[in-house]
Amino acid sequence: MTNDRPADRGAAVAPDAGAAEPAQLSSAIGDYLKAIWQLAQDGPTGTGEIARELNVTAPSVTGMLGKLHGLGLVTYQPYRGAELTQEGRREALRLIRRHRLLETFMIDKLGFGWDAVHAEAELMEHSMSDEFTERLAEHLGQPEFDPHGDPIPRADGSLPSAPGTPLTELRVGQRIRVHRVLSQGSEVLAYVESLGVGPGAELRLVGVEPGGHLLRLEAVASGEPLALSRELAALVVGQVLPEG
Amino acid sequence: MTNDRPADRGAAVAPDAGAAEPAQLSSAIGDYLKAIWQLAQDGPTGTGEIARELNVTAPSVTGMLGKLHGLGLVTYQPYRGAELTQEGRREALRLIRRHRLLETFMIDKLGFGWDAVHAEAELMEHSMSDEFTERLAEHLGQPEFDPHGDPIPRADGSLPSAPGTPLTELRVGQRIRVHRVLSQGSEVLAYVESLGVGPGAELRLVGVEPGGHLLRLEAVASGEPLALSRELAALVVGQVLPEG
């Protein structure tokens, strides 16, 4: 056994100093950074938004933002929201890399369902070392995209670009090959999968309900018709296929 | 993201009631149970012994034993030590299964060194679900022993029996095939490995230093001579090969 846990004592954070990172960031910190990363794509993110994303209360977020600011991972002005610093973004992407590699492993090697891997990866991402991560990436063949179609950040922090058009931008008659579904909720994923609209699917836009709230599509292969709300269709992204 | 952490509030432990297990046991609890499992093979384990094993102080152990007792995972009498209950043993073995499967995966599939996997498994074992564990076992071919030669508890809680004779019980001239090295410290493992005494090695006892504090052996294959202290030799276990 001989538990080799960090056992990090003390090292109190200097109230507002610009550095002094703790040896290892906690998993709570990591989850905040990831949440801010995906919420603050343009402009700072508000406290409440982060709270909603992480299922915590707003005061918890306020407290954590103060701490992250002290660690130099985030810029934060009270009542104005927070944004990742370079440092914070680096850490967020490190975790997202772990997360997506894990999901890839679980689906491709362990045979998990598409929609059943997120919660587990959310936990395990915090206990993987860099070495484990890179060896796993090697084992998987250095994938650039996970089975949801999401880009896997590279070890150097860069992000493979995922070319993509959401279903909502198709013109009637156009065909698309689905690459990616922009959701992590297993309910949404399982539903989309059950319609046959997961990554790899080829679809044709047959028509749009007057008002545009519903899209009518069909599977290219089988001709099966299916309908999708505009809201859900906006989450399904792919590559437009040449007309023919 | 949508962090699906337990978020377990409240549920204060009834001071001495015999049940009321929390939804999920913490990783600290798990590590205590594992430590007690391996220390209390016969008779109760003392506070200090557990403290040493886990690198915590004795008062921390006292506190945790009270809690474990309240959860019905351990029997505990102040000043007398603790022992696992049925329930506690079940949980310990569940974790040890995860731990050893992970180590097997890391060594066999990811190419980690024999001696470099323990610390990582010690952390990751706590974030694996049952489903992940069983799928991983399947992926690995339901192994019964890990690459250290340690038996992997089965999903039902039973333990494959590891037949074994320690080097210290060999008679001069006898040969043995090493199955197992009873240590988890990577220093010991790396040293033993460097001598060529890891699982799979075949050795012959050439002689014993007067007093018995040192064993002289040779590798059956190469004839290479090597020496081992009695203390270390006691940790190396194998199957005696028929005389020839």
Place this chain on the structure above:
DNA sequence: GGCGATCATTAGTCACGCCTAAACTCTAGA
């Protein structure tokens, strides 16, 4: 330009796991 709704922050707690220092118990040896 004032006002209220919405959003965010402060204030005060809590559970968990750990710590040090001090008091206590047990036991083995004189």
Place this chain on the structure above:
DNA sequence: TCTAGAGTTTAGGCGTGACTAATGATCGCC
């Protein structure tokens, strides 16, 4: 039998990350 020392428990605290209740800021709308 008494007692010293090893081992254990109690007392008091800390850091982390959550919570609720109360207070404060911002902003859109009339």
